[in-house]
Amino acid sequence: MTDALYEVRNISKNYGAVTALDNVSMKVRAGEIVGLVGDNGAGKSTLVKCLSGVHQPSSGEILLDGQERHWRSPHDAIQAGIETLYQESGLAPQLSVGANVFLGREEMKPGILGKLGFLAQKSMDARAHADLERVGIAVPSSNRSIAQLSGGQRQAVAIGRAVAWASKIIILDEPTNHLGARQAGEVLHVMRAARDQGLGVIFISHTLPHVLEVTDRIVVLRLGRVVKDAPTSTFDQESLLGTITGLIAD
Amino acid sequence: MAASAPAAHPKTASRLRELVSNQTFVLFLVWIAMVVFFTAANHIFFSSDVAGNILADWGPLMLVATAETFVIISGGIDLSVGAITGLSGVVAAFAMQDMTTAGQGATLTLIVGLLVCIGVGLLVGLINALLINYARLVPFIATLVTLGAGEGLSIVFTGGAPIGGGPPQAISLSVPWLGPFSTPVLVVVAITIVCWLYLHKAKFGRYTYAFGSNSFATRAAGISTKKQITKIYMLSGLLSGLAGMFFYLRLGSGAPTTGAGLELDAIAAVVIGGAALSGGVGRLSGTIMGALILTTVTSGLIIIGVAPNWKQVVVAVLIALAVSIQALRRGEGKAS
Numbered sequence: 001m002t003d004a005l006y007e008v009r010n011i012s013k014n015y016g017a018v019t020a021l022d023n024v025s026m027k028v029r030a031g032e033i034v035g036l037v038g039d040n041g042a043g044k045s046t047l048v049k050c051l052s053g054v055h056q057p058s059s060g061e062i063l064l065d066g067q068e069r070h071w072r073s074p075h076d077a078i079q080a081g082i083e084t085l086y087q088e089s090g091l092a093p094q095l096s097v098g099a100n101v102f103l104g105r106e107e108m109k110p111g112i113l114g115k116l117g118f119l120a121q122k123s124m125d126a127r128a129h130a131d132l133e134r135v136g137i138a139v140p141s142s143n144r145s146i147a148q149l150s151g152g153q154r155q156a157v158a159i160g161r162a163v164a165w166a167s168k169i170i171i172l173d174e175p176t177n178h179l180g181a182r183q184a185g186e187v188l189h190v191m192r193a194a195r196d197q198g199l200g201v202i203f204i205s206h207t208l209p210h211v212l213e214v215t216d217r218i219v220v221l222r223l224g225r226v227v228k229d230a231p232t233s234t235f236d237q238e239s240l241l242g243t244i245t246g247l248i249a250d
Numbered sequence: 251m252a253a254s255a256p257a258a259h260p261k262t263a264s265r266l267r268e269l270v271s272n273q274t275f276v277l278f279l280v281w282i283a284m285v286v287f288f289t290a291a292n293h294i295f296f297s298s299d300v301a302g303n304i305l306a307d308w309g310p311l312m313l314v315a316t317a318e319t320f321v322i323i324s325g326g327i328d329l330s331v332g333a334i335t336g337l338s339g340v341v342a343a344f345a346m347q348d349m350t351t352a353g354q355g356a357t358l359t360l361i362v363g364l365l366v367c368i369g370v371g372l373l374v375g376l377i378n379a380l381l382i383n384y385a386r387l388v389p390f391i392a393t394l395v396t397l398g399a400g401e402g403l404s405i406v407f408t409g410g411a412p413i414g415g416g417p418p419q420a421i422s423l424s425v426p427w428l429g430p431f432s433t434p435v436l437v438v439v440a441i442t443i444v445c446w447l448y449l450h451k452a453k454f455g456r457y458t459y460a461f462g463s464n465s466f467a468t469r470a471a472g473i474s475t476k477k478q479i480t481k482i483y484m485l486s487g488l489l490s491g492l493a494g495m496f497f498y499l500r501l502g503s504g505a506p507t508t509g510a511g512l513e514l515d516a517i518a519a520v521v522i523g524g525a526a527l528s529g530g531v532g533r534l535s536g537t538i539m540g541a542l543i544l545t546t547v548t549s550g551l552i553i554i555g556v557a558p559n560w561k562q563v564v565v566a567v568l569i570a571l572a573v574s575i576q577a578l579r580r581g582e583g584k585a586s
Contacts (some may be wrong), residue, residue: 037477052470054470062410074471075472075473077471086466087465090464090466090471091464092463092464092468093463093464093530094463095459095460095463095528099459099460103460103473105471105472106472108453108457112450115454117448117452117454118447118451118452118453119451119456
């Protein structure tokens, strides 16, 4: 299909003798939320790391805008407009909110001071605050350290950062984990907003009601293979669970 | 919190609380108390001569402690700083001896000596970085390797004896001329200020904290952590090499034993200054006070006539206090 914004074709990933991904193909279109589900060990996190450039697949193709790409590092994928929220914390707890939002993309002071490596901290704090608000996330203050925030606020910053910087694709690995119902609802709201802006969203979660509520399409992984790829409307909770566990035949 | 405080000056109150919970400020008070105590015990302590001595001890310690601050904030450790100090001093001493024998001028000879110290420091720092990045050794082991090799080489090169015979003007450079400050000490002050700016205001420091705070997040943000490690350990080597030159100017010779144990004093200064060995936490201002307290204790105990070995005991107590205060404060933060 030509309308895919981001696509993997037949990728496999082996760790020594272990095959974590076996001939996996999936795609996401602009303005679409794709759910990626599967049991523990199904290969979701490995797939996320291939999509975000942390790992390189052992074989297969990665295409962005129909063009084949090779990510040598997360830096390459980020440069291409792909933002990832990892299940492991992607934030540096001892750094401030502003420093985290701008991590790896620091704004430098103008002129000679910037050339010498000095940071425009005030400007970054202000922009971080504005970016997070635009995304719909209220964070107390940009110069607070992440360690001083609650779990929900931390997750909000991580998501806000990803959405603020993504220009094409946003990948969210278990973003609603450890969140209360209200905060999880806010996360789903942010995802819809990102989709409505025309981003392609990949949503990885164990929380099936969230997946059914927010996604347009669901890809089910089992033991490193895609066992189902279908519009969300064709699933209900029971059939989705059955497909994940293998109780329902492929 | 501010709302429940008695209304009058909530801002002043919170600023006061901030000050008291500021490690550097607390250490400053401790240092003042020490100066008062030693002066009360022996009034000779409060003199420009003693201050000059303390600063002459502080200079090289501050250089390696600054190095160690960057390394420890990045979540690593550099055990080789003392060995680099010794080795660079020895190698530079040979170079300066040769040049002086060959009749070269003192200025040129000292400049070459300085460059040799810097070169040796950068080289060992680079080896540390390569061992960490490519041989996959943890920093503790990588720098333990260069500590051993560096100390060994210093003794092999010198046969264990100090190497003199350099320009006689070297020592006169270490004479204080601005109150208790000598030129080398003033240079250390300037270097410390530059390092403070780069640690707290620049991208280099930001990445150092980020890597120590969460190395995965730093990599995932697209930052080359290998490059950052290389820069940090080469900076550490550079500063340790400068400490080698500092000692040479003070002693007029390069001795293989010069930097022995210096790494432990440096780590002590950093830890007393409030940095956490787990990385991501620390301030250079804390290290400045940590190093000043260590060197003040050393001089103070000698002047009041206490056996110098007691210094180790006092330092041990200071480390235990500094770290437990930190841990208690963190626990308090969690509970609230």
